[in-house]
Amino acid sequence: MMHTANGTSRKRMRGDRILRLKTFCDPGHPVNFKGSSFRENVSSLLEFGCRAEGWNGPGTDCWTFQLEVHRNPPACISLFVVEEQVEMSDSLRCHHCTSIGWGRHMVCNKRYHFVLPSKKTLGRSNGPNCEVRETSLLAAVRESRLMSVRGELMHGVVHSNGFGHLLAVNGFEAGSEVLSGHQILDLWDRMCTGLGIRKVSLTDTARKRGMELRLVHAVAYGEPWFARWGYRFGRESYGVTLQMYQRSIEALRCLPLCLLVPQYGTTSRELPAIIAKYQAIAGHSLVSLGQLFMFMMELKDRLPPDAFTTVDYHRITMEPACRWSTKRLEMAAQVIVDALKRANFKWVSRQDVRDAARAYVGDTGLLDFVLKSLGNHVVGNYVVRRMVNPVTKILEYCLEDVPGGNPSHCSRSSSGDTVNVRMRMQTTRVQVRKDLIYLYKCILLGQNLRPAAGIFTVIPTAVRYILDTKHLLKDYRKEITWENAVMANSTIKLLCTVCVRNRGEQEELSQPVTPYEVLTFPGHATLGDIKTTAERTFKEIYLGLKTFTSESIVDVACGDSELILGTIESGSRVVVSGLIVEGDGGQDMYEGGNGIDGLVNCACGVKEDDGERMLNCDFCNVWQHTRCVGIGDGKSVPPFFLCTHCENGISLLPSLLP
Structure with missing residues (x-):
């Protein structure tokens, strides 16, 4: 607490x-x-x-x-x-x-x-x-x-x-x-x-069990983990556009499993076995890498933390308290299952199960030992469930069908189908997780495998593009269309922003400097009320507009005493022009400050700051990603750096001298 x-x-x-x-x-x-x-x-x-x-x-x-x-x-x-x-x-x-x-x-x-x-x-x-x-x-x-x-x-x-x-x-x-x-x-x-x-x-940057979730979920579901809450591609990083990102996901998801095994099977014995196991468990054709990852993740979520396993009679006979043979243990377990079947899959107290089984097994010690060992285990085509009744506090048992099939179907199915059902029951959540991590490391990260060839050369590039796409965005007002807003309850709603100019300047800024704000006015409000409300609102919001004074409404020639109703339609966008005191309109007004936009020219194609690690050339002051110039995340930035363009230019200087 x-x-x-x-x-x-x-x-x-x-x-x-x-x-x-x-x-x-x-x-x-x-x-x-x-x-x-x-x-x-x-x-x-x-x-x-x-x-x-x-x-x-x-x-x-x-x-x-x-x-x-x-x-x-x-x-x-x-x-x-x-x-x-x-x-x-x-x-x-x-x-x-x-x-x-x-x-x-x-x-x-x-x-x-x-x-x-x-x-x-x-x-x-x-x-x-x-x-x-x-x-x-x-x-x-x-x-x-x-x-x-x-x-x-x-x-x-x-x-x-x-x-x-x-x-x-x-x-x-x-x-x-x-x-x-x-x-x-x-x-x-x-x-x-x-x-x-x-x-x-x-x-x-979410990770789980050492795996990058944005990569695992992209391969399994075609979108990042945060997409469950509406977060999508927000901004380019390292020059990776939305189209490059989507194509990378599609390339990985469509990789055919029938080609993965011949490519990597010779260097990894586990890889073909894992793919074959989950194809058998699925009961339907898993054709691509995306289908395999999605099935494994959904299977992991469906399996209980304490997944059911088949009774291991040989292990039970090795316990110190066991004095019976494997054959007698199997016989007693089958008698108990038959007694529970007669209860029509209802919960039965331990004493009632024991009494019903005593008609066929006289050794009560054997019955007690087997009843203790059967909880949440598979016997034949059934799961024997055991729990304490929360009301009576009495231990109870019941039978459940094996998930994914019913007993009658299993008894009539082929031996292969029965093996598949039992394989599913013997697969635990921990095992699925281990197999998923193995495939993640081998196929996506290329660990312990020979270099990719043919169509598999796309894997490292696609993985890098997906991992580089980290900036996600959700627009909570995307579905609101204020342009279609109507006047309700005698009120008028307008989308308003401001553009400012410094004292002495005659021309206004070509673009508004703030996002639009929703302003609500009564039906009798005037154009002067728009200027007054906008001035007050934007002063409350922005630090750089503390001295803002509204002057006029752009593209509206009417006087301040004119009513809004009949002049400006409800739901319209309005720009209020105004003045700020000289000295308050510097670059400190903006979140990016002076910024480095316009000075970014990286080999990856980025022309503006994308939030990734950068360094600037000491000669031309142009910024580039450290990774793109060969400086890894763990390496320190050199005290003096020249970009390739300046380095090549300086190398030509001696040839220009007489």
Whole structure:
């Protein structure tokens, strides 16, 4: 159980109540979001939070929500929501915006951090009067460096304009004790939907059992793991376009298994055996690598953690407590199964099963020993299930058909079909996982296999393109078409943005400098109200527009006293032109700052910053990826670097001298 550090035993108030994790941010849990913007909705949510005493730093405010994971056994976790004043933060600009292509967005006044802290980073003692101890999360809040928080179960940051980034998701694989990655993503997705967040980016580096999930899921399902929540290709990296990415996935998924075995079978004995085993288990033709991966992953999910196995009578006879032969054990087990069959697949108490079997087996010690050994094992064409009745607390048994077939079918089927069914039952989730990892390493990573030839030369390139595609994006407002909005309840909705000019300049900027915001006006509002509301709204959102003054509405020649109704149609896009004080319109207004756009010219074809590791030429100042110039991730950047173009140019200088 995780508790909020209130430090007091005051009476429970509205902000202290426990909310259900599965319904948090659904309508009415805890609030019905009615605002048209993220700022309005997050303010409504924070009214139901509890202020976290002792967690406030310079320019930050913190609230907590107690979320109930499950009731039996009771388990809760704290969700921290930190409001950060960007002007007082050590990170004025957000490099995640640059990575996803939002570098030309203006710096916002506020950032909101949604954090599910891990038990390790929370570091608080239990009890009614918990004391806050210095932890990485608390230190980050106090020092205003929240963008550098690491190791939490979840960390999402949303700018006040509604654009955000999911920075961390750590489920059971990363040490979570109560929440899986699926539960965390479900919670985050509900929050984004309820709060009216516009777009969310993430960098897909998820791994499981040493495998890159974006590669495994691409081969199995044709899309990344995060696609279950609507995240898709967001931006090019290393010059990999959406078309290159899709073709790489298709190339790997369509690789024929009938050619894989001859190509790699001579250097790997396990590979043909694994492919043949799962083709037999499937009961239908697995033709391509994509079909094989998808079947194995779905089979792994269907198998229970304690998968059923056939009774190993030889192993049982080796136990010290066993004094019977294999033949007598098999006979007693069959008698017990026959007794359970007469119960028509209903649960039967242990005593009733024992009494029914005693009519054929007089040795009660043998019956007791076999009954103890049969739990969750396959005998013939049946699974013998064993459990304690939760009401009577009595041990009970029943029979189940072998999954994937029924007894009558198995008895009439060929011997090959029966072998396939038993093979499926003998395959455990752990074994499927091991086989999947082996195929991943051998086929996709090319470990322990001879160099690829023929059509298989495409594998390394396709794998690299998929692994390079890490920047994913979800547009939560994609389905909203404001152009088709109609006037309702005597209100008018407009999509509004601003373009600014410095004092003394006569020409306005050719492009708006901010994303469009939804502004709502009453039916009697005037054009002057648009200018006033836009000025106030954009001052609240953006740090660089603190001195913005609206002057006119672009392409609208009417006066300020004219009514909106009849002049501008509801749902239209409106651009408000204005002025900012000289000196406030520098590059610090933008998330990308001065940036390096226009100075990027890498051999991979990239012409702008894509968030990957780069270095610049000391002669021409052009930026290139370190990987593209032969400097690996683990290597340090040399103190002096010349790009190929400058290096070749300098090498020609001696020949030009007289």
